[in-house]
Amino acid sequence: MSGGQPDTTGPLLLGVRHHGPGSARAVRAALEAARPSAVLVEGPPEADALVPLAAEEDMRPPVALLAHAVDEPGRSVFWPLAGFSPEWVALRWALEHEVPVRFIDLPAAHTLARGSDESREPDEGDGVRVDPLGVLAEAAGYDDAERWWEDVVEHRGVGAGDPVAPFTALEEAMTALREECGSGGRRRDLVREAHMRLRIRAAQREFEDGVAVVCGAWHVPALRRKVTVAADRALLKGLPKVKTDMTWVPWTHRRLSRTSGYGAGIDSPGWYEHLFDVPDRPVERWLTKVAGLLRAEDRIVSSAHVIEAVRLAETLAALRGRPLPGLSETTDAVRAVMCEGSDVPLALVHDRLVVGDVLGEVPATAPAAPLQRDLARIQRRLRMKPEAGERELELDLRKETDAERGRLLHRLRLLGVGWGEPAVARGGTGTFRETWRLRWEPELSVRVAEAGVWGTTVLAAATAKAEADAVGARGLAEITGLAEHCLLAALPEALPTVMGILTDRAALDTDVGHLARALPALVRSLRYGDVRGTDTAALAEVAAGLAERVFVGLPPACAALDADAADEMRRHIDAVHGAVGLLGDDPAPGHGRLRARWRSVLRTLSARDTVPGAIRGRSVRLLLDDGELAQDEAGRLMGLVLSPGTPPADAAAWIEGFVGGPGGGLLLVHDERLLGLVDAWLTGVPAEAFTDMLPLLRRTFSAYGTGVRRTLGELVRRGPGAPGGTAAAVRGVPGFAPDPDSARADAVLPVLRLLLGPDGEDGGARGGLVGASG
Template sequence: MRLLGIRHHGPGSARAVRGALEEARPRIVLIEGPADADALVPLVADAGMRAPVALLAHVVDEPGRSAFWPFAEFSPEWAAMKWALAHGAPVRFVDLPAAHTLALPPATGPAAVRVDPLRALAEAAGYDDPERWWEDVIEHRGTGDPFTAVEEAMEAVRETYDDQEDERDAVREAYMRLQVRAAVKEFGADGVAVVCGAWHVPALRRRTTVAADRALLKGLPKAKAELTWVPWTYRRLARAGGYGAGIESPGWYGHLFSAPDRPVERWMTKVARLLRDEDRVVSPAHVIEAVRLAETLAAVRGRPLAGLGEATDAARAVLCEGSDVPLALVWDRLVVGDVMGEVPEGVPAVPLQRDLEREQRRLRLRPEAAGRDIDLDLRGDTDAARSRLLHRLRLLGVDWGTPAEARGSTGTFREAWRLRWEPELAVRIAEAGGWGTTVQAAATAKARADADAATALAEVTALAEHCLLAGLSDALPEVMRALADRAALDTDVGHLAQALPALVRALRYGDVRGTDTRALAEVAAGLALRICVGLPAACTGLDTDAAQEIRSHVDAVHGAVALLAEGGRTDLGGRWRTVLRTLAGRDSVAAVIRGRAARLLLDGGEAGPEEAARWMGLALSPGTVPREAADWVEGFVGGGSGGGLLLVHDERLLGIVDTWLTGVSEEEFVDVLPLLRRTFAAFGPGVRRTLGEVVRRGNAAGTGPGTDGFAAELDEERADAVVPVVRLLLGVGERGDL
């Protein structure tokens, strides 16, 4: 019996396994993997199967409980399966079945963190990097049989760290020993080859009794599980992708496995091609020098061949001209990579998955591991169908696409999406399969259920918007009934204000999609009227956080009412302007809301500059508490709403602010400074610089010598007072030239 201890996803191990199997010619190949996946092994030989792929197992009644077993083309287990299928040898997985794995509770405590055997061996050999140690002893050794040495090394590690034995590993290894015994009994010891993680080899070699192994397996919980193949990606093979047995550089390992010879030269050529595609100047001479430098670095560092470290250092120095910016692109695109596998159509899948695949082919939306941006014009049938599909998937929790900001257009007929297919989406699809057999049916059922379960008005309005975006006309009547019921019962003005903008957006989306939204328009108009009635009373007696929240609602409702007015509800526009005047002039209203209402009236032409100056003068009068005055200023010019430009172009308002600010006492200034800093920090750098220039030049703009807050000339005495502080900030001495 050959025990081939390997590193998962190691190209050197994969080559060694292939060579060992070719030499031994076993009658059966046993592989570490879920034993209930044996029926899926023949699909590995299908022409439509392309690694990286993963075995996906999930509990039938609870698809969210799932597990993956990934394989790349350079995974030793994948190489073993390919060899066995090509030579007519049966293949069996011998690890604990997924039905048991998914039923076991998560491992906790110290035993759940097993020692990293590669790190332990690397440190024993004097290496500070386990990846570099593995490259030197396995990846760069070329031909030969490393399995005996690896087994002896793992035996030593397990003896040294026997106090860190994992109980779950013990159960798995007991099951594997039973499967190996059964295969040996059936095919003979010389006819069996076992491919498993090197860590498990000493345990499989250990002599134990059948009774002892069965005792460890007695009483294991079991769940009803389904298994299939799903596409995987290089990014999910990387450790950063969250897979525990992952590797740092799947793209590099894939290159090592596929390169027939001269791997460093071929690698540098790939790097050069990538950089040239990004419009960087890279010549053949650069490639030659980079290869020479990598080989020289390997010699200086005492390595048998140049590895990823040497190739990266050489690429940085020569091809990237010492910059880490293009090197980051090389690492992302090549060292990690965007490779995504494929599975054939015959792979078991839930009906929802099959319908999604048909839609993807029909709409020419191919799943890709590399993120890409698409712009959709909803006036076209194909793009409109793509939009509906992506919105339906989001409603089902399958976030293949994420909405982005459309470039070059703000019209409702344009949409932009960021697409990235992640392997975990297969689990989300399996979960969503319980809602229906097609994407449309599942999304419709999910929307109806969400409408029944929603407790907050904003939840239902967001759902109504989503139904319009997704084209779920069958679900919309039920959602609208739920919306009308929640709107009639909810008396909280904050909830109403939070719900209204989504409804108005839905009305606009309905227009471009040709959906009948008359019922939605009536609900939106009713909400707007109730907000107009209840908002003034809701804006009194508020603390700071509540006032900021209502201020944001006022902004959102202002935009929503404007859109409703454009749609013919001009009576709402008049009612809303009356509400704003009430808010702006009522002292009991929170200052930040009063300031915001005054600004909205000024921007809309409902209040002139004189009236705005009067409001500001009253709010910043000497009798006003400084903190309240600062809140009013934030409401009037804060929030990145063009307030900075308003002060730039209306020096009278700037003068009022300046007069108030210079009159604040030192103790009170400390209290209002954070508020003012938050307000003015929202202005762009150019606006802040222009404001400083306006203040510096005083009345240079020609506003007259009587402008409050500005002197006719620069006050040098006041300016000199800040020089020591500026010198300290700039780090210059007393004689330094500012």
């Protein structure tokens, strides 16, 4: 590459790396030395009115400028800024010194007219896109652009003699690169640079020569180049545009690692923030921070480890010819000294410190849509501050504040704002409990803007969205799920509309599969309504009618199904069984009779030869679990199925239906007769048929827990059904005997006393425990 000295006349052009702490320090030093009359920054001009908010006490980076199309809020683009971003430093310097500051990049109105994210737009002509830092690093003999940047910028500091010298050197390199690569595959940059030149000319006319420009180093040669005003205007003529709104939104360090807005991303925002905030002894302070994190995770890390890690990092830097240890050296030192060579704790360091979960804040005075303001008000009232890190929130819906929190999260999910995701509760399974995983992502600000079309408050927007979704729903299960959401989110005004459509669709839908998929959500809604005090009488009536239609249509729908259809129908039967169990507990008139009707359906399915074996086996199993079928009768039915006259594939499907799923393995463990039937059948299956059935059998038995499989193996090895009965079969297997083992039961009594306290005489406690173990 070749290139001469850049022309230094005209405005002060400070070419930077976006989100570069070294560039940020150099910008501050250059502005202090030059004291310009105006500061121009690469960014959308529509944000000029938002600049004063950067000086507010409540504004804490990382933050981003968010622009979205007024008529299509989902079309949006961000311009992120961290505390160590040169653009942010320039804004703050100008505000502190009361110097006018303006953005000069292409307006967001044009950017949004082309696409929701400028960085993803295809460029025309000019070939492959060039990575400027990568090319310069390669020319300097580096295979890592990040390491090259650290060596030439981050570890060099700001020159005391000439604060503009770093920018001059970088401009020389970029000038030579642009001479060779042109626009580097970024034709869109030619349009942006034309607009920047026009804005710079206008500022020079207003402020004469006292203008400083902070922009990406890639653009500096183009801004320095002499181009006529007419040529620049010609490039901008006829650009499409849309009406836009713009505001500040919180951003996160994790999102800084993504390419957005400026077209720049960094791999280690936490490390860069550290370099910017801690210019004195950064390596020692970084490794001390790492040690604190590892100690908080119960790893043994002492001050001696920190000292040794510093020495190792410095040695590695010297061996690699680097002026100071960088992130790669400190990472290697942490792995060797503090992590004992393991990458597992090192991954934690990378996630928590190198990247980090810092979430910025914006002042309440920032422009916001009415829905966003209502959400912020509710968040403050319920003390639910958005956080970048994932956390669990346990809710007790019997408490009013927790109930309101749950309703808010359900309403936001209905609006497509996934701040919280439901999780499995650890403290219990009652319907008065909810567990959520919360994590606020910057993109959720866009989702809130999009949801603003439904209303100005969260409640009004969720209600309108639920009604619209009900009208547009295509399946019955979708509507019943929506009814469930309405109850969870407490949307009483939307429920009549949803229920009306649900009733009409249920009356017209004749597909048993659709009805079976819809019933469980409907029944869950009844239970949720109980704990939330919602009137669910209309819902109960629809659920009972839906159940009756399932009962009538299920037997004929189960005839002559292939293997895949039978497997799907079996899942429907399981879901309906659980739903009927809940309906049977409901005090509503007629619901108590539903269980009896359902048992009759199961008996019908279990006895029909035209019903696939998987469904017949599952029906027998459900009747047995509910105590509606004697153990001997279940054994008789299994014996009939496993007789030589039954095709092996059908018998294998029946077994999968009967003993597959939760509890199936324990059923075989505790009932030696059933296990003996299965064992005898398996050993008698012809070799040619066994190979075909093996995948099905493997799927059935591999679902059992490790302990269950091991116990079954022991039972089979000793021979189920051998002379002597169960005692002979399980002799020597811990936990299985014809009578309770008093000695083993007595062993846990001291622990129970510690847990539960004194409980009277030993005999009473022992008798209770032995009875339980039997």
